[in-house]
Amino acid sequence: MDIHGSFETMFAAPSVREVSDVVPQMLPMTVREEFIAKIMNKAQEQKKWVLAFVIGTKPCFYKFYGSVVAAAAADLPFFVIDSNQHYDEILTYGRYEFAFQDKIGVSLGIRGNLLQKSVELLCKLNWLGHHLRERWPEVPVVPVVLGDTIMCSIVPAAWMFSRQERCIHNEAGLRSMTPVSMRDALKGISADEFIHNQFHGPWQILRNEPFPEQWDTFVASAGSEFMFAPTDLNREHLLREGYPPENVFVTGGVVVDAVDLKLQHKPSRSIFSIYPQLAEGKWIRVDIHRRGNLTERRFRELIGGLTKLVRRGHKINFIEMNATRFALEKYGLKDELLQLATTHPNFLYTQVWPEFAHVIEFFNSEHCLAAFTDSGGVQEEMNLLGKVCLTCRVNTDRPETVMKAHGNILVPPIDSDLMVRLVETVINNPGLQEQMRAAPKLYGENVGAKFIAKINDLMEQGRGTFSWAHEAIGLWRETSVDQGLVRGYRDGKETGISTAS
Numbered sequence: 079m080d081i082h083g084s085f086e087t088m089f090a091a092p093s094v095r096e097v098s099d100v101v102p103q104m105l106p107m108t109v110r111e112e113f114i115a116k117i118m119n120k121a122q123e124q125k126k127w128v129l130a131f132v133i134g135t136k137p138c139f140y141k142f143y144g145s146v147v148a149a150a151a152a153d154l155p156f157f158v159i160d161s162n163q164h165y166d167e168i169l170t171y172g173r174y175e176f177a178f179q180d181k182i183g184v185s186l187g188i189r190g191n192l193l194q195k196s197v198e199l200l201c202k203l204n205w206l207g208h209h210l211r212e213r214w215p216e217v218p219v220v221p222v223v224l225g226d227t228i229m230c231s232i233v234p235a236a237w238m239f240s241r242q243e244r245c246i247h248n249e250a251g252l253r254s255m256t257p258v259s260m261r262d263a264l265k266g267i268s269a270d271e272f273i274h275n276q277f278h279g280p281w282q283i284l285r286n287e288p289f290p291e292q293w294d295t296f297v298a299s300a301g302s303e304f305m306f307a308p309t310d311l312n313r314e315h316l317l318r319e320g321y322p323p324e325n326v327f328v329t330g331g332v333v334v335d336a337v338d339l340k341l342q343h344k345p346s347r348s349i350f351s352i353y354p355q356l357a358e359g360k361w362i363r364v365d366i367h368r369r370g371n372l373t374e375r376r377f378r379e380l381i382g383g384l385t386k387l388v389r390r391g392h393k394i395n396f397i398e399m400n401a402t403r404f405a406l407e408k409y410g411l412k413d414e415l416l417q418l419a420t421t422h423p424n425f426l427y428t429q430v431w432p433e434f435a436h437v438i439e440f441f442n443s444e445h446c447l448a449a450f451t452d453s454g455g456v457q458e459e460m461n462l463l464g465k466v467c468l469t470c471r472v473n474t475d476r477p478e479t480v481m482k483a484h485g486n487i488l489v490p491p492i493d494s495d496l497m498v499r500l501v502e503t504v505i506n507n508p509g510l511q512e513q514m515r516a517a518p519k520l521y522g523e524n525v526g527a528k529f530i531a532k533i534n535d536l537m538e539q540g541r542g543t544f545s546w547a548h549e550a551i552g553l554w555r556e557t558s559v560d561q562g563l564v565r566g567y568r569d570g571k572e573t574g575i576s577t578a579s
Contacts, residue, residue: 101197102194102198104187104189104198104202105188105189106187107184107187107202107205107206108184108187109183109184109206109209110182110183110184113157114157114184114210115213117155117156117183118155118210118213118219119214121155121214122216122217124155126154126155126537127155127217127219127537128155128156128157128218128219128220129149129156129221129222129246129533130156130157130158130159130184130219130220130221130222131145131146131149131156131157131158131159131221131222131224132158132159132161132221132222132223132224132233133159133161133178133229134161134223134224134225134227134230135161135163136172137172137225137333137455138224138227139172139173139175139178139434140172140176140336140434141224141225141249141332141333141336141455142158142222142224142332143176143335143339143526144332144334144335144336144524144526144527144529145248145335145525145526145530146158146176146178146526147526148526148527148529148530148531149530151527152530152531152534154530154533154534156181157182157183158178158182158183158184159182159183159184159186159206159221160178160182160184160185160186161186161188161229162185162186162187163186163188163189163195171432171433172434175434175435176336176434186199186203188202192228192290195228195232196228196231196232199228199229199232199233199236200232200235200236203240204236204239204240207236207237207240208240210241211241218243218542219241219243220243220245221234221237221245221246222246222247222248223245223246223247223248223298223302224248224249224332225248225249225252225291225332226249226288226291226292226294226295226298226454226475227291227294228290228294230247230294230295230297230298231290231293231294231295231298233245233301234247234297234298234300234301235297235301237301238544242544243544244301244302244303244544245301245302245543246302246304246305246306246533246543247298247299247302247304247305248306248329249308249331249332250295250298250299250305250306250312250316250326251295251299251308251311251312251315251326252291252292252295252308252312252454252475252476253283253285253292253296253312253315253475254284254285254287254288254292254474254475254477255281255283255284255474255475255477255481256281256282256284256472256473256477256488257276257280257281257481257488258275258279258280258281259275259276259279260472260473260488263490263496264492264493269499269502269503270503272500273500273503273510276480276487276488277481277484281477281481284473286473287368287369287370287471287473288368288369288454288471289368289370290369291454291475292475295475299319303542303543303544303545304325304326304327304536304543305321305325305326305327306327306329306529306532307326307328307329308328308329308330308332308520308521308522309328309331309478309520310328311477311478312328313326313327313328327532329522329525329528329529329532330522330523330524330525330528331458331462331521332526333455333459333521334462334521334522334523334524334525335524335525335526336434337438337459337462337463338523340434340435340439341442343435344435344439345433345435345436345439348439349431349436349439350439350443352436353395353426355423355426356395356426356440356445357445358445359393359445360393360444360445360446361393361394361395361426361445361447362387362392362395362447362448362450362468363397363440363441363446363448363451364384364396364397364450364451365397365399365449365451365452365456366380366399366401366402366451366452366470367400367401367452367453368401369401370472371452371471371491372401372404372405374409375492376492377405377491378409378411379493379494380470380491381406381411381414381415382494383491383493383494383495383496383497383498383501384396384497385414385415385418386494387497387498387502388418388422388424388425390498390502391424392501392502392505393424393425393426393447394425394426394450395426395428396415396425396427396428397428397429397430398427398428398429398430415427438459441459441463441465442465446465447466448465448466448467448468448504449465449467449468450468450470450489450501451468451469451470452469452471454475454476457469457476457479457486458476458479458520458521460479460485461479461483461485461486461517461519461520461521462519462521464485464515464516464517464519465485466485466504466511466514466515467479467485467486467487467514468486468487468500468501468504469486469487469488470489470490470491470497471488471490471491472488472492473488474488478520479520482518482520483517483520484513484514484517485514485516485517486514486517487500487504487514489501
């Protein structure tokens with residue numbers, strides 16, 4: 079029997095397909111060569127690292143503000159790498175609000191979905207890493223990645239593989255947790271007991287969400303040499319995962335300096351002149367964008383709960399994020415909300431506010447009753463400002479704001495009636511509100527200056543951004559490395575053999 083013939087009879091002849099359009103079309107990256115050369119030459123003369131602050135998303139501009147100002151004050155060589163994945167005026171306004179324009183040395187111009195962005199980052203940073211190595215072989219360039227964006231996971235991999243240098247991860251150790259009582263949320267538990275269990279009951283790790291941010295932050299630390307954590311809890315997570323204590327530092331929350339700045343300098347035009355409705359009474363500001371909350375059942379329950387709160391007379395300001403708009407349109411809910419805005423003056427539907435100053439102005443005002451959010455940064459901001467936070471998640475990567483400070487409550491978007499009960503429990507309980515507003519501040523002060531001081535300290539100690547196992551345990555340190563090429567393999571050829579002292 080002809081086995082090959084039988085196969086063709088049963089399954090048809092095997093076919094071969096050639097696919098040529100596998101690599102996505104990429105926009106060119108922009109490199110300010112003269113500016114970069116000035117920074118690199120300065121570092122070469124001073125025998126210092128060059129810090130490359132990596133901007134991923136809109137919040138990165140104000141989260142990096144303190145570190146960038148401190149680096150400039152310390153005369154430390156640095157430049158900014160801007161992913162440029164956001165290019166409209168609303169999402170890039172921070173570039174001007176925090177004066178980043180003249181500090182950007184590289185604009186990557188990445189586009190597309192998460193996978194395409196990852197591919198582009200790997201390719202473009204590979205080129206950039208080798209380009210800097212060829213011109214300045216003796217100068218360490220250390221990217222500083224922030225928090226949990228896609229830049230955090232991909233940049234360390236690209237840099238380590240192209241230059242054999244590891245990154246610095248600031249805002250490291252963000253690990254999501256949930257109260258054990260969350261599993262009882264749909265079993266008729268009372269709102270008071272549910273809140274009490276969040277404040278005083280046991281918690282557990284639950285790293286499924288936010289997605290992909292929890293993956294990003296986890297991988298970021300794996301590709302970084304030094305980790306700077308906002309709180310002791312974040313450091314404990316990192317130590318439990320095996321990172322060496324001498325490489326993990328607690329310096330505070332990265333948003334602290336920007337919040338302090340905006341408390342001192344008001345915007346040229348008040349948010350209350352842009353939206354006069356907000357100056358009447360107390361409002362709950364809603365911003366939702368996490369992918370888990372945009373799954374159909376959760377999103378419908380979420381919108382259903384907000385609609386019930388509006389119809390019960392509570393003042394709600396709904397912020398239309400890009401992701402929110404997509405979900406509203408996908409599930410056919412946008413017209414319903416727009417109609418609600420025309421019939422209920424206590425419902426204000428707005429676009430994203432470009433200025434961080436406007437967000438802080440509102441949060442810090444008497445007209446802010448609470449933030450209803452799924453943002454991690456907003457949870458920190460409300461703690462810093464002494465305001466009530468209602469976090470629309472099943473878990474949170476800022477659990478300390480709930481279980482330690484008691485200034486934040488998880489309001490999971492799993493049942494609209496449960497959401498209403500939890501929110502109204504807070505609204506109708508002035509004593510609980512006062513307790514939440516009096517929450518201890520968790521995220522420190524002068525955080526950017528502390529970060530840069532520690533960087534200077536590491537350089538003075540002669541610490542490097544990559545170590546072999548024999549170096550890590552103190553057997554000996556490498557003293558001669560072919561800096562022209564990365565140790566290992568390049569273009570299929572073995573290169574750069576290091577020699578021991």
